[in-house]
Amino acid sequence: MNIYVLLKRTFDTEEKIVVSDGRIEDESAEYIINPYDEYAVEEAIKQRDEHGGEVTVVTVGDEESEKQLRTALAMGADKAVLINTEDDVEDGDQYTTAKILESFFEDKEADLILAGNVAIDEASGQVGPRLAESLGINYVTTITALEIDGESANIDKDVEGDVEKIETALPVLVTCQQGLNEPRYPSLPGIMKAKKKPLEELEIDDLDLDEDDVEAKTETIDIFLPPEKEAGKVLEGEIDDQVKELISLLKNDAKVL
Amino acid sequence: MSKLLVIGEARDGELRNVTFEAVAAAKKIDTDAEVVGVLCGGDDLNGPAQEVIYYGADRVVTVKHNLLEAYTSEGYSQAVLAVIDDEAPDGVIMGHTAIGKDLTPKLAAKLETGLISDATDIEHDGDKAVFIRPIYSGKAFEKKVISSGLTFATIRPNNIPALDRDDSRTGEVTAKDVDVKDIHTVIKDVIRKASEGVDLSEANVIIAGGRGVKSADGFKPLYELADVLGGAVGASRGACDAEYCDYSLQIGQTGKVVTPDLYIAVGISGAIQHLAGMSNSKVIVAINKDPEANIFNVADYGIVGDIFEVIPKLTEEFKQVV
Numbered sequence: 001m002n003i004y005v006l007l008k009r010t011f012d013t014e015e016k017i018v019v020s021d022g023r024i025e026d027e028s029a030e031y032i033i034n035p036y037d038e039y040a041v042e043e044a045i046k047q048r049d050e051h052g053g054e055v056t057v058v059t060v061g062d063e064e065s066e067k068q069l070r071t072a073l074a075m076g077a078d079k080a081v082l083i084n085t086e087d088d089v090e091d092g093d094q095y096t097t098a099k100i101l102e103s104f105f106e107d108k109e110a111d112l113i114l115a116g117n118v119a120i121d122e123a124s125g126q127v128g129p130r131l132a133e134s135l136g137i138n139y140v141t142t143i144t145a146l147e148i149d150g151e152s153a154n155i156d157k158d159v160e161g162d163v164e165k166i167e168t169a170l171p172v173l174v175t176c177q178q179g180l181n182e183p184r185y186p187s188l189p190g191i192m193k194a195k196k197k198p199l200e201e202l203e204i205d206d207l208d209l210d211e212d213d214v215e216a217k218t219e220t221i222d223i224f225l226p227p228e229k230e231a232g233k234v235l236e237g238e239i240d241d242q243v244k245e246l247i248s249l250l251k252n253d254a255k256v257l
Numbered sequence: 258m259s260k261l262l263v264i265g266e267a268r269d270g271e272l273r274n275v276t277f278e279a280v281a282a283a284k285k286i287d288t289d290a291e292v293v294g295v296l297c298g299g300d301d302l303n304g305p306a307q308e309v310i311y312y313g314a315d316r317v318v319t320v321k322h323n324l325l326e327a328y329t330s331e332g333y334s335q336a337v338l339a340v341i342d343d344e345a346p347d348g349v350i351m352g353h354t355a356i357g358k359d360l361t362p363k364l365a366a367k368l369e370t371g372l373i374s375d376a377t378d379i380e381h382d383g384d385k386a387v388f389i390r391p392i393y394s395g396k397a398f399e400k401k402v403i404s405s406g407l408t409f410a411t412i413r414p415n416n417i418p419a420l421d422r423d424d425s426r427t428g429e430v431t432a433k434d435v436d437v438k439d440i441h442t443v444i445k446d447v448i449r450k451a452s453e454g455v456d457l458s459e460a461n462v463i464i465a466g467g468r469g470v471k472s473a474d475g476f477k478p479l480y481e482l483a484d485v486l487g488g489a490v491g492a493s494r495g496a497c498d499a500e501y502c503d504y505s506l507q508i509g510q511t512g513k514v515v516t517p518d519l520y521i522a523v524g525i526s527g528a529i530q531h532l533a534g535m536s537n538s539k540v541i542v543a544i545n546k547d548p549e550a551n552i553f554n555v556a557d558y559g560i561v562g563d564i565f566e567v568i569p570k571l572t573e574e575f576k577q578v579v
Contacts, residue, residue: 129359160354160456223399239560243560
């Protein structure tokens with residue numbers, strides 16, 4: 001099976017966020033594989049081990065993303081592709097990324113494409129379904145189980161807590177939800193092997209695209225931090241009195257009752 | 258005058274409140290806009306269509322087809338694209354729900370447009386609508402505009418208030434025939450796990466339990482409190498991992514993102530991943546026996562104490578006032 005994973009390098013949102021001049025300060029930040037994309041990598045490896053074939057991990061990003069791609073290779077992916085947009089795309093959006101991936105996938109004959117259901121940084125969840133639509137293949141978002149049998153795929157889809165049992169046909173793009181699997185940690189031999197695995201670097205020119213083809217349709221005009229929350233009030237006294245005081249505060253001060 | 262389409266959404270035969278909020282969002286984008294509701298389904302849609310008009314839409318287009326009985330991206334996109342083709346709107350608004358998240362990127366790709374997902378507010382810069390949306394797990398916000406093409410956005414439930422219902426409003430309801438076909442993803446079964454009643458993402462009040470609740474039984478007092486307040490019960494990842502409750506209740510970075518008016522965190526320590534899912538709630542109450550718990554740093558009000566003592570007392574007291 002020809003399996004692909006869409007992987008994004010993301011800011012670790014456990015980090016403190018600093019904004020200056022309407023931009024996130026990211027110089028000293030920690031970066032990780034988007035956590036939902038880790039489920040995608042894990043699932044891709046499991047499906048390959050069961051059905052054979054090859055797992056290729058694809059990132060649209062800059063050369064810093066090589067680290068996250070190597071991690072995916074260390075987990076067990078076979079090949080990595082970095083589509084480096086550093087010199088060509090200044091302010092891309094989801095349209096941009098999907099367009100680039102569409103060109104990349106045009107001649108790939110993928111059987112299965114896996115992605116995270118959302119990236120924790122920009123949290124739009126658009127690129128997967130956009131790509132599937134452009135490629136004219138089926139897609140199922142927020143999956144929690146995947147079973148492939150020949151050309152058909154049986155999928156559990158999380159729908160706000162309910163589970164839909166879905167049957168569809170390959171090729172299919174799925175976006176992964178928590179609960180699908182437990183992503184493995186790269187092993188030491190895995191890390192050693194990953195250094196020798198192929199990592200191809202492309203630019204949009206190699207995909208016969210130029211800047212205008214992928215120009216964003218949306219623009220971020222400002223980034224700001226939410227207003228600092230005032231310190232909360234921890235109540236004191238007997239529990240009975242605290243309970244009464246809390247209800248009075250909710251009713252009269254916060255006015256939420 | 259601009260024309261804005263609002264794609265409505267029903268759950269168990271009832272329109273979701275976010276549909277009415279999306280109508281209000283459309284009015285917020287352009288007060289003078291003609292707002293056209295779009296409803297898809299397998300049953301008669303006239304009743305729901307009237308509701309959308311009562312909440313501010315000028316008219317509604319319905320698409321009824323047996324293949325639209327359950328949502329599939331393929332079925333709904335055919336129906337909605339046919340309506341978009343007829344109406345040539347300036348903008349399209351929908352709720353950022355499971356269906357909204359699944360459908361709108363497909364439509365955006367098909368229409369080759371931008372899409373601003375998960376907006377929590379709308380402002381204006383001259384004539385231009387500016388969408389405000391949380392990023393980095395709610396730790397920051399961005400202001401985003403559409404730079405070319407259709408104004409297309411999804412809105413997070415429970416953030417933009419619906420307009421007041423006015424059943425004296427009237428508007429045209431037209432049925433559109435769409436030949437829905439070629440559905441390749443088939444829903445064979447639906448297993449209901451989400452609790453009956455109030456949906457977490459749309460609940461005004463959420464009582465969430467963490468590891469401090471100690472057992473599945475320990476959640477019972479939380480359900481009783483939720484019943485009294487007309488709210489929903491949620492959980493931290495810790496409580497789900499410990500199998501006190503189903504993952505469908507999980508609130509956090511992985512799990513649901515909620516913004517209720519009142520969030521009561523019970524026995525939740527307040528890990529950063531949990532805060533990502535609830536820190537934008539309007540009022541947060543924390544109840545925890547550990548006075549050092551991080552949850553107290555984001556709470557508006559805190560009670561340090563034994564949750565099994567505090568919660569039943571709260572439930573009794575709330576009964577007096579609501």
